Amino acid sequence: MGRAGLLADAALIFKKDLRIERSSKVVTVQVLPFAVMTLILFGFGISPDARVLLGSEESRTVLAQVTPGLIFIAVLFSALLALGRSFGVESSDGTLDGLRLAGLDPAGIFLGKAAAVMVQLAMVSAVVTGGAFLLFSVDVGWSPSRAVLLVTTVGAATTGIAAAGTLYGALAAGLRVRDTLVPLLVIPVLAPVLLGAGQAADAALFGAVADGWPWVGALALFALVYVGVGILSFESLLEDA
Amino acid sequence: MTSDGAVVQLTDAVALVGGFPALAGATLTLQSREVVGLRGPNGAGKSTLLRLCAGLVALRRGSGEVLGCDLATRGGRRAVRRSVGLLGHETSLYDDLTVAENIRFWSGAHRADDDDAGAAMDHLGLSGRLADVPVAGLSAGQRRRTAIAVVVARRPRLWLLDEPHAGLDSSGRDLLDRLMLDAAASGATVLVATHDRGRIDDVLTRCVEVEGGMVRESVDG
Numbered sequence: 001m002g003r004a005g006l007l008a009d010a011a012l013i014f015k016k017d018l019r020i021e022r023s024s025k026v027v028t029v030q031v032l033p034f035a036v037m038t039l040i041l042f043g044f045g046i047s048p049d050a051r052v053l054l055g056s057e058e059s060r061t062v063l064a065q066v067t068p069g070l071i072f073i074a075v076l077f078s079a080l081l082a083l084g085r086s087f088g089v090e091s092s093d094g095t096l097d098g099l100r101l102a103g104l105d106p107a108g109i110f111l112g113k114a115a116a117v118m119v120q121l122a123m124v125s126a127v128v129t130g131g132a133f134l135l136f137s138v139d140v141g142w143s144p145s146r147a148v149l150l151v152t153t154v155g156a157a158t159t160g161i162a163a164a165g166t167l168y169g170a171l172a173a174g175l176r177v178r179d180t181l182v183p184l185l186v187i188p189v190l191a192p193v194l195l196g197a198g199q200a201a202d203a204a205l206f207g208a209v210a211d212g213w214p215w216v217g218a219l220a221l222f223a224l225v226y227v228g229v230g231i232l233s234f235e236s237l238l239e240d241a
Numbered sequence: 242m243t244s245d246g247a248v249v250q251l252t253d254a255v256a257l258v259g260g261f262p263a264l265a266g267a268t269l270t271l272q273s274r275e276v277v278g279l280r281g282p283n284g285a286g287k288s289t290l291l292r293l294c295a296g297l298v299a300l301r302r303g304s305g306e307v308l309g310c311d312l313a314t315r316g317g318r319r320a321v322r323r324s325v326g327l328l329g330h331e332t333s334l335y336d337d338l339t340v341a342e343n344i345r346f347w348s349g350a351h352r353a354d355d356d357d358a359g360a361a362m363d364h365l366g367l368s369g370r371l372a373d374v375p376v377a378g379l380s381a382g383q384r385r386r387t388a389i390a391v392v393v394a395r396r397p398r399l400w401l402l403d404e405p406h407a408g409l410d411s412s413g414r415d416l417l418d419r420l421m422l423d424a425a426a427s428g429a430t431v432l433v434a435t436h437d438r439g440r441i442d443d444v445l446t447r448c449v450e451v452e453g454g455m456v457r458e459s460v461d462g
Contacts, residue, residue, distance in 0.1 A: 012346070020335060089335060093332055094332065095333050097329070097331070100297060101322045101325070101327055103351070104350055
């Protein structure tokens, strides 16, 4: 099957998954509120009055200081729900068999599902980031270069999370213990994304923008590796699911 | 087609399901335009036989060819899937999509013609108000009709039907019987697992008994 067929299959799966979300509203009604609640719980867990000294006179609240990491922890937890949903719809009523019978390019199925998860996570990330700024009173001296770094960080991080998550979601798709196994598989694998995204977002919000780009490069490399592995291995995963 | 013109040619086929030999040496030959019934008790291996023919289960021992594709190889199993229509106990429908969205999605996935999808919906009585109803809101019979419409739209060369009458009302059963006869008349082959006796016998060319993972006997219908 050629590249056109692969992209057509990916587009078919992508549109189908977004259509299912439009109809079921699982991400908007369940995953998004879950992400916001996670942020609020962080706020309860860390005293809003606690401050860190940045110099002899300057200080910042601890909550604001750790906001970059909290944003991506909330996104990562939300991703587990989105991934569970993405493969939940394929495990019910034999739809996974239907996809195998259709003769779609497995790499196209992987790309379509990962892209749909990525779009949903990008939406969650936007809400979580805005919510964190609001809830934790994060004061940022915005500039176009900071905004570009933050948006690129979110894009690279959500692509990596979606690609790796889709791969491991497929690995566990046919198992009865799927719902509990996927978080166990995915969280350790995504630890580097959390590290890289936290560092890059920290540079975008508070540090030197130039310090963030190497982390974005690492995030992009992570995403690229998992997209490549997914394209190459999804057929085997689908057969064994 | 196999080299001797058979659509399905299984010889001493062994297939495992969860490590258990659900098929333990099945031998079966199907020719073009046949409508063949599969009968046998629960757990006899009927569903596994259908899934083997669809390329969804690996052939562990023996030989098997369906529509000229070797079931012993992964490539052969992938190739045969595009030419068969399988209607199993599960309907392979997305609950959150409407009837029309499901049929359009699966037609697109199978590279079926849009006109064929529309015609299948008309034929199965799904074009009216039902078209915009989410599948989760359908009765078992309506759900079955939708799954049948997906198979019809594909125009498969080999129909593999597992208890297809389950959940259908009398008119639905008659319609399905006509669809099977029409498919065979147009050159396709139909293999249907059924517990029904009586009315479906008029549709069947012949019937085979499956028991203990083996095809026991073959009698003319």
